[in-house]
Amino acid sequence: MNPPKNDVPPGSEALIVQHMALVGHIVRETMSRVPSHVDRDDLTSAGLTALVQAANAYDPERGVPFNRYAATRIRGAIVDDLRSIDWASRSVRRRSRELDMTRANLATVLGRTATTAEVAQAAGITLEEVIANDEDVSRAQVLSLSASEDDMIGERLVSNAPDPQAMLEHRERLTYLTEAIAELPDRLRLVVEQYFLAERPMGEIAETLGVTESRVSQLRAEAMVLLRDALNMALDPELVEPAARPNGCAARRRQAYFTAVADRHAAGLRGQMTGQMTGQMMSAPSTSYNASA
The missing domain is CATH 1.10.1740.10 (RNA polymerase sigma factor, region 2, helix turn helix motif)
Structure with a gap:
């Protein structure tokens, strides 16, 4: 040229x-x-x-x-x-955050990286929508806008390696996810644990619960929505959609579930702090009283 x-x-x-x-x-x-x-x-x-x-x-x-x-x-x-290349709109970035959360949830329960089709099913959108969102974000995340003019070009461009902040946030999501699974209603928790962790077929789970496979699929979808909303409530409340009937029984049960997850998380933090304090006390040098002093 x-x-x-x-x-x-x-x-x-x-x-x-x-x-x-x-x-x-x-x-x-x-x-x-x-x-x-x-x-x-x-x-x-x-x-x-x-x-x-x-x-x-x-x-x-x-x-x-x-x-x-x-x-x-x-x-x-x-x-x-x-x-100047196609910066993502606010809606694209919001959907991207939701999909990232879904991927993190699925990775924990599956023990592996979820496929795009599994992400789409869990998020309740089409496969084409997930692919389109990923492409939009890929086009948008070209540069770091915080770079100065004196930076080398390599320092201006986004790195694929996770930074410490991202790793900390990921660990926090996994902690909340574990706690959210533990607080699920019994039937929903059983479906999540048996389908995602034990990798049992839906037919076997249906026999265990005495319901149809279609009902197991419904329970799985209900559990995924609850898990997603529980994590969003804790980490990104603006992503939680308000209940259609705020004063209805379903909304109250949903709020009680969010509260139980938050209480479990707080209890875990208190336990960590107690353990750290105990460890510090045990590792501190001891002083003995000298009667002759």
């Missing part, structure tokens, strides 16, 4: 030709860290335009080497171009 030709002073053209390889290097560096749907030609065009602008604005009397000055301008232009 040739650099833009408009308004290029003769003295600047040599700088542009000499440093076109710099654009290619920065584009290759960027392409290794962004999703595959990002178009290389678009980034190259943005980089070449920035190179031309840098050549036109360059002032050698400032003592800054041109390659360093141009690299900063090129990286900035590429970052700006990436930021």
Whole structure:
């Protein structure tokens, strides 16, 4: 791809030709860290335009080497171009959070990563909706908006490795999920434990409960909704949809379940604190009374 030709002073053209390889290097560096749907030609065009602008604005009397000055301008232009790519709407991000929660729930009960079809079934949406949401988020999560202009391009781009905060949040979700399963009504808890943990067929579970397989499927779906809402109530209350009849029996049972999960979690935290205090007391150096002192 040739650099833009408009308004290029003769003295600047040599700088542009000499440093076109710099654009290619920065584009290759960027392409290794962004999703595959990002178009290389678009980034190259943005980089070449920035190179031309840098050549036109360059002032050698400032003592800054041109390659360093141009690299900063090129990286900035590429970052700006990436930021303009289909940022996800608020609804897409909200659905993404819900699907992430569903995936975490299923991973715990299944002991493995859930398939996209299982996520769709548990979330109560179609397989196509899950795939479309994942694609929207992938397009959106290209850059970290908190980067400064002086950062290297590798530091501006989102890393796939979980950060400590994300790992802490994941552990907290798993803790709440375990507690939420324990507080489920007996029949719902049995279905969850037997279907997801013991991996028993629905037919066997139906025989154990004395109901039809269709009823087991309904109980499983009801349990998944309760688990999802319990985790959302604890970690992201804005995602919990209000009950259709706030004063009805179903709403009161639902609220009692949320309260039981919260109480169990609080009791667990108190137990951890007590254990830590006991451990500290036992590990503290002992002092003996010296009668002759």
